[in-house]
Amino acid sequence: MESKLFSPLQIRGVTLKNRIVLSPMLQYCADNGHVNDWHLMHYGKFAAGGAGLVFVESTKVDPRGCSTPRDLGLWKDEFVAPLKRITDLIKRNGAVAGIQLGHSGRKARRSVPWEGRVPMANCPGVDHGEEWELIAPSAVAFSERYAVPRAMTHDDIQEAMANWGQAARRAHEAGFDVLELHGAHGYLIHQFLSPVANQRTDEYGGTPEKRMRFAIEVVREVRKFWPDEKPLFLRASAVDEAGWSIEDSVAVARVLKTHGIDVIDCSAGGMSEANASEITPNYGYQVDYARRIKAGADIKTMAVGMIIHADQAEEIIRSDGADLAALGREFLHNPNWPIDAAQKLGIEAPFKGVSRAYGYWLEKRAANKIGIVSSTWQRGINGG
Numbered sequence: 018m019e020s021k022l023f024s025p026l027q028i029r030g031v032t033l034k035n036r037i038v039l040s041p042m043l044q045y046c047a048d049n050g051h052v053n054d055w056h057l058m059h060y061g062k063f064a065a066g067g068a069g070l071v072f073v074e075s076t077k078v079d080p081r082g083c084s085t086p087r088d089l090g091l092w093k094d095e096f097v098a099p100l101k102r103i104t105d106l107i108k109r110n111g112a113v114a115g116i117q118l119g120h121s122g123r124k125a126r127r128s129v130p131w132e133g134r135v136p137m138a139n140c141p142g143v144d145h146g147e148e149w150e151l152i153a154p155s156a157v158a159f160s161e162r163y164a165v166p167r168a169m170t171h172d173d174i175q176e177a178m179a180n181w182g183q184a185a186r187r188a189h190e191a192g193f194d195v196l197e198l199h200g201a202h203g204y205l206i207h208q209f210l211s212p213v214a215n216q217r218t219d220e221y222g223g224t225p226e227k228r229m230r231f232a233i234e235v236v237r238e239v240r241k242f243w244p245d246e247k248p249l250f251l252r253a254s255a256v257d258e259a260g261w262s263i264e265d266s267v268a269v270a271r272v273l274k275t276h277g278i279d280v281i282d283c284s285a286g287g288m289s290e291a292n293a294s295e296i297t298p299n300y301g302y303q304v305d306y307a308r309r310i311k312a313g314a315d316i317k318t319m320a321v322g323m324i325i326h327a328d329q330a331e332e333i334i335r336s337d338g339a340d341l342a343a344l345g346r347e348f349l350h351n352p353n354w355p356i357d358a359a360q361k362l363g364i365e366a367p368f369k370g371v372s373r374a375y376g377y378w379l380e381k382r383a384a385n386k387i388g389i390v391s392s393t394w395q396r397g398i399n400g401g
């Protein structure tokens with residue numbers, strides 16, 4: 018039986034060699050928005066490991082939108098050239114390079130996870146760090162622990178549009194071929210969608226259509242600078258702990274598709290700290306959202322969330338649960354997950370496309386029945 022997980026997927030002018038995606042994951046180690054050698058090593062290894070699409074983490078369009086002082090940035094042209102080293106490396110290793118653009122709104126300005134994700138007052142030493150102001154649709158704090166943000170004016174909204182558009186232009190110039198807008202996890206776009214975070218009474222708040230307006234305008238602005246032949250994804254919280262439902266997400270997906278979104282990346286939650294336990298991660302816990310949005314809005318979807326096993330991912334794609342399977346922590350555990358999955362699924366020539374520096378030896382390892390090293394081969398290694 019032919020694998021669906023390892024079948025190519027064309028979206029607009031871009032073809033992914035398989036359906037396996039590195040989910041965007043903040044590394045919290047940027048230097049004032051800039052990439053460094055960690056990022057080069059980190060992203061390169063997933064491409065070398067056989068992923069079809071490697072997403073660079075949530076990269077901020079405005080320094081005020083950084084979750085932490087260690088987020089990556091695309092708010093200045095000087096970020097482009099260093100990022101190009103990463104896209105070159107990803108492409109040289111046979112994967113498509115993607116990047117997620119984000120703005121954390123009222124959830125910005127926190128310490129990194131291993132320092133407790135504590136809301137901070139300011140952060141000298143990074144762009145806008147001294148006078149780091151939180152902006153959001155309304156002056157409503159995320160929780161009691163968080164500062165009350167300033168409600169965005171019309172000028173702020175226009176400035177935000179320009180920031181998303183310019184960041185998309187820079188992503189294109191840096192060589193990315195897939196762009197994802199972060200519209201999930203309680204961040205700025207999700208804040209505008211939510212009746213809890215968005216209590217505006219102007220044309221950006223109130224009815225579902227008005228709350229959707231910010232997202233639509235971001236997509237339209239980004240599409241002005243992001244070429245037609247390149248795919249545009251949106252990560253959505255398909256449901257959240259503050260009343261957002263799968264039906265709401267299907268409605269948003271239907272509308273955003275008409276403005277140029279090609280794929281909905283289906284995550285969940287992030288809107289309420291108090292009710293966070295309503296969404297409990299377990300095996301494939303968000304796959305059904307991807308399935309329902311795909312069917313309900315007739316749009317491609319990406320499933321994410323505790324996708325662990327090769328046969329699990331294969332079944333998701335085969336049963337039309339989603340078009341793509343994104344892995345986060347499992348990929349951190351094993352950057353060669355696709356190579357391993359190809360063997361487990363019995364793919365013909367599982368090492369095809371893997372750099373010879375690895376593929377040559379892994380093929381021998383497999384021929385030797387995994388881990389049972391013959392003495393002849395051992396001599397071959399030692400002698401080599």
Ligand SMILES: Cc1cc2nc3c(=O)[nH]c(=O)nc-3n(C[C@H](O)[C@H](O)[C@H](O)COP(=O)(O)O)c2cc1C
Pocket residue numbers: 040041042043044074075117199201202252284321322323324343344345346347
């Ligand atoms: C270290 C880490 C950083 C993350 N950063 C991001 C991010 O930048 N953008 C995002 O949308 N999700 C982020 N996530 C969520 C992951 O993309 C993914 O949706 C989540 O971990 C569930 O998938 P998994 O069970 O395969 O890890 C992050 C998760 C982890 C573990």
